[in-house]
Amino acid sequence: MSEVHSESSLAYVRETMVDQKEPPLSQTGAYRWIHENLFSGWLNVILTLGSLWFIWVVLSHLVPWAALGIWDAGSLAQCREIRNDLYGAGSDVACWAVIAERWPQLLFGFYPRDLYWRPVLAFVIFFIAIAPVLFSSLPRKALFGSMAAPFVIYWLIWGGSLWGPVAVAAGFVLGWAIMNYAGPKVGVLPAILASIVVPLLYWFFVAGPLAGALSSVVPLRLTNVESNDIGGFMLALIIGISGILLSLPLGVVLALGRQSDMFIINKCSIAFIEIIRGVPLIVWLFTASLLLNYFLPPGTNFDLMLRVIIMVTLFASAYIAEVVRGGLAALPKGQYEAADALGLDYWKSMRLIILPQALKIAIPGIVNTFIGLFKDTTLVVFIGLLDPIGLSNSIRASTEWNGIYWELFVFIGLCFFLFCFGMGRYSLYLEKKLRREHN
Amino acid sequence: MSDIATAREVDRSQMTVSDEVAIQISNMNKWYGTFHVLRDIDLTVHRGERIVIAGPSGSGKSTLIRCINRLEEHQAGTITVDGTELGSDIKNIDKIRSEVGMVFQHFNLFPHLTILENCTLAPIWVRKTPKKEAEATAMHFLEKVKIPEQAHKYPGQLSGGQQQRVAIARSLCMKPRIMLFDEPTSALDPEMIKEVLDTMVSLAEEGMTMLCVTHEMGFARQVANRVIFMDAGQIVEQNEPEAFFNNPQHERTKLFLSQILGH
Numbered sequence: 030m031s032e033v034h035s036e037s038s039l040a041y042v043r044e045t046m047v048d049q050k051e052p053p054l055s056q057t058g059a060y061r062w063i064h065e066n067l068f069s070g071w072l073n074v075i076l077t078l079g080s081l082w083f084i085w086v087v088l089s090h091l092v093p094w095a096a097l098g099i100w101d102a103g104s105l106a107q108c109r110e111i112r113n114d115l116y117g118a119g120s121d122v123a124c125w126a127v128i129a130e131r132w133p134q135l136l137f138g139f140y141p142r143d144l145y146w147r148p149v150l151a152f153v154i155f156f157i158a159i160a161p162v163l164f165s166s167l168p169r170k171a172l173f174g175s176m177a178a179p180f181v182i183y184w185l186i187w188g189g190s191l192w193g194p195v196a197v198a199a200g201f202v203l204g205w206a207i208m209n210y211a212g213p214k215v216g217v218l219p220a221i222l223a224s225i226v227v228p229l230l231y232w233f234f235v236a237g238p239l240a241g242a243l244s245s246v247v248p249l250r251l252t253n254v255e256s257n258d259i260g261g262f263m264l265a266l267i268i269g270i271s272g273i274l275l276s277l278p279l280g281v282v283l284a285l286g287r288q289s290d291m292f293i294i295n296k297c298s299i300a301f302i303e304i305i306r307g308v309p310l311i312v313w314l315f316t317a318s319l320l321l322n323y324f325l326p327p328g329t330n331f332d333l334m335l336r337v338i339i340m341v342t343l344f345a346s347a348y349i350a351e352v353v354r355g356g357l358a359a360l361p362k363g364q365y366e367a368a369d370a371l372g373l374d375y376w377k378s379m380r381l382i383i384l385p386q387a388l389k390i391a392i393p394g395i396v397n398t399f400i401g402l403f404k405d406t407t408l409v410v411f412i413g414l415l416d417p418i419g420l421s422n423s424i425r426a427s428t429e430w431n432g433i434y435w436e437l438f439v440f441i442g443l444c445f446f447l448f449c450f451g452m453g454r455y456s457l458y459l460e461k462k463l464r465r466e467h468n
Numbered sequence: 469m470s471d472i473a474t475a476r477e478v479d480r481s482q483m484t485v486s487d488e489v490a491i492q493i494s495n496m497n498k499w500y501g502t503f504h505v506l507r508d509i510d511l512t513v514h515r516g517e518r519i520v521i522a523g524p525s526g527s528g529k530s531t532l533i534r535c536i537n538r539l540e541e542h543q544a545g546t547i548t549v550d551g552t553e554l555g556s557d558i559k560n561i562d563k564i565r566s567e568v569g570m571v572f573q574h575f576n577l578f579p580h581l582t583i584l585e586n587c588t589l590a591p592i593w594v595r596k597t598p599k600k601e602a603e604a605t606a607m608h609f610l611e612k613v614k615i616p617e618q619a620h621k622y623p624g625q626l627s628g629g630q631q632q633r634v635a636i637a638r639s640l641c642m643k644p645r646i647m648l649f650d651e652p653t654s655a656l657d658p659e660m661i662k663e664v665l666d667t668m669v670s671l672a673e674e675g676m677t678m679l680c681v682t683h684e685m686g687f688a689r690q691v692a693n694r695v696i697f698m699d700a701g702q703i704v705e706q707n708e709p710e711a712f713f714n715n716p717q718h719e720r721t722k723l724f725l726s727q728i729l730g731h
Contacts, residue, residue, distance in 0.1 A: 366539055367576035371590035371642065372566030374558075381589060385580050466580075466622070 090121070098123030098436075103130070104429035127430050128440050134424070135440065138260020138415050144188075144252065148263050151185040154178055155270070163455060186259070186267070188251035196240040200228040217376065256334045260415030262444055268334070268416075269403040269448075272341040276402070277395070279342065280349025281388075285379065287354055298350070305347035311408055313340045318412035337409055345402040352394035356387035389463050396456035400449045417441045478690050482675040485693060488515040489548075490646055490677045491536060496545030498528075498535060505531050506542070507701045515645075518678045520688040520709075523698035524724060529681045532698070533648045536679070537568045550645060566594050569639030573651040575631040577623035583610065583634050584619040587641045595642065602641070609637040613667050629660025633667050640671075647671065649680040685729065689713060697721045 055061065067077045099115075099122060102108040108124035116122060128135070137145060158178030161171035180194035204224040212220035244250070259267070286298030305313075317336040360383060368378035388395070410419040421437040424430050491513040498506040505528050513519060521529045534540040535547060538554055538561045547554045549564045578586050587606035591597040597605070610616045613633035615626075623631055632652055639647060649668065653661040665687050672678060672691045682688070688695050688709055695712040697705045697720075705718045713729075716722045 361574075361576075363572055363574050363576035364578065367570075367572065367578070369539060370537055370565055370568075370570040370572075371638075372562050372594045373590060374562055377593050381593060382578055386578075389580065463580075 094121055094123050098125040100125045100129050102126035105433050123436050124433060125436055127433050127436050131424050134261060135417055135420055136262045138264060139258045140254060147185045151182040154182055188253045190240060190244040191249040192240040192243040196236040200231050200236060203231055204228040256332050261420050262417050264414060264416050265406045268338055268341055268406045271338045272345050272402050273399045275342040276345035276349050279346035281353055283346060283350035284353035284357060288357055302347045302350050305343055310344050310405055311411060313344055314408060314412050341402060345398060348398045349395060352391045352398060353387060356391035359390050360386055392456055392460055396452055400452055403449060404445060478669055479673045482673055485514050485516040490515045492548040494546050496542050496547060498542045505701050509703060515677050516675050517694060518672050518692045519694045519696060520692040521681045521696045521698060527698040528701040529698045530650050533650055533679050533681055536648060537565050537570055566642055567645050569642060569644035569647045571635050571639055571649045571652045573654050575635045577631055577635055579623050582620050582622055586634060587638045591641050606641050609640045613637045627660060628656045629663045632664045636667055646677045651681050653684055
């Protein structure tokens with residue numbers, strides 16, 4: 030330091046305190062926000078104006094097209110006549126009449142019209158049953174209801190005797206009872222094996238006759254509806270939701286298998302994941318629809334929709350497995366060690382310590398996979414199932430609506446968007462909630 | 469390498485070493501691949517002993533105590549804990565782990581569970597203790613480590629020293645007969661080291677069998693009845709603290725002590 034201060038030049042004592050003042054007007058409120066975010070420099074000004082122009086162009090075409098659309102017409106030709114009368118020939122407006130007339134078909138396929146209440150009720154039950162799964166603030170006892178819901182929903186949609194689903198559900202209860210009551214006595218592994226084998230034997234040999242006997246005593250029946258008649262958005266929902274619910278546990282098991290020290294389990298999991306992931310879904314769907322019959326014993330009539338659900342589930346589970354594996358890998362090794370050091374066995378440490386944390390990390394990836402799975406259900410159109418796209422094709426092939434496409438696809442797109450957006454929002458909610466809880 | 473010691477006088481009335489053998493390690497060897505980490509380890513720990521294991525980094529001291537509850541597997545020799553030999557039998561391993569408490573350098577609390585849940589998890593799921601009873605025990609030990617008011621917070625909301633005390637309480641909730649400490653204060657700020665050492669001292673005062681890997685030589689002087697010095701995967705020297713610090717025999721020990729106590 031070359032400069033030398035005398036003592037006195039450094040000393041300073043404040044005599045009056047400064048009162049609080051308002052910030053200058055140019056630095057607050059809307060003015061500042063607009064200035065900073067929209068017009069902070071010449072490049073920013075150009076970008077802002079350009080973007081506004083672009084949005085204007087898109088909306089000025091889209092909004093009148095959608096808002097002025099014609100709702101009341103019997104065919105595309107009629108639609109055009111009305112349009113010519115109202116807005117002049119050649120003006121560009123939507124013909125929503127196709128949705129107004131055909132929406133039941135887009136939603137339900139060829140499900141019998143007088144039975145629409147059944148899938149609608151099933152849908153309502155689904156939402157009630159899923160609520161306690163999604164929101165932990167709801168009473169935990171409600172989860173038992175959620176577990177029973179799939180069987181009720183199955184019965185409502187496909188109809189038949191109530192005793193069929195009840196007999197199948199009893200198998201699960203049987204497995205659970207073996208796990209719960211025999212588990213402590215015979216050890217974990219034999220209990221797991223028994224709780225898989227015994228229900229399987231029960232389903233093969235006992236469930237059918239039992240259901241038959243019960244329904245001959247108390248016939249509780251709904252009119253049968255064949256899988257072939259189920260289509261439209263309902264089909265997409267059935268495949269999508271079943272796939273989502275089944276692929277999560279399977280994916281978690283695969284991820285654990287891939288992390289396992291046990292050689293065979295490890296290699297089998299890797300092989301399964303890589304093979305399923307490495308082949309396009311459409312190939313698997315064709316496998317389900319065409320090839321699977323060759324492998325099944327002759328005479329078995331294996332429902333195509335069920336086969337598709339199995340394939341979609343397997344396909345999604347491979348992706349889920351990799352996402353969950355990422356979550357597992359992100360956990361510090363200390364968490365595994367602390368769980369071990371406390372004497373928790375493998376399953377308990379996974380269930381109580383590792384998976385809750387790994388799944389939390391993996392939520393965005395898992396939901397992303399679910400959204401992908403849900404939209405991929407439209408691929409079933411290629412194997413002849415009547416999903417919304419398939420139905421839109423048949424609607425466009427009809428004489429009334431030949432030549433229409435935008436309106437149908439906008440409607441289908443909106444329906445899918447609603448569900449996918451909902452899932453995305455739920456994922457954000459869950460992430461925020463867990464972050465708040467753990468810090 | 470600090471020499472922070474607890475301020476208060478240590479009450480030695482309960483610190484008695486019995487003849488009963490708690491841990492017996494005979495001729496134990498361990499390799500990481502071809503690297504020979506632990507060589508011919510022979511160690512007998514009696515009930516009530518407070519052993520401090522010191523040594524340069526990489527000397528195998530952490531690996532040694534991690535072998536005792538099988539977080540690391542040994543390849544030759546035997547380890548017997550409370551009369552149960554550590555083999556590949558998973559039942560024995562889980563039994564020993566539930567009897568032996570372990571405290572880690574980085575606490576390893578479960579961040580998704582509250583402090584109370586951290587403490588009650590193992591008693592409920594391993595010991596099958598009823599929830600009410602487990603919570604009462606947990607509160608008892610949280611009071612002992614002087615943070616009962618934090619019971620319903622999450623680990624992320626606590627300071628490092630508090631987290632480590634919770635980790636000690638969590639181990640104690642399993643009513644272990646032996647406690648292992650793997651550098652419990654190495655990740656802490658100086659201010660927090662003292663509160664953790666205080667907790668460890670009061671544990672020792674109650675007669676707990678303890679094995680501590682630590683660089684806290686003040687703690688070793690005050691509490692330990694034996695100091696073990698390790699280098700290159702073997703036990704180089706062991707002695708009572710007074711003799712160990714004042715009159716080290718082996719050249720390696722002298723060098724180590726001159727380096728950590730020299731300033």
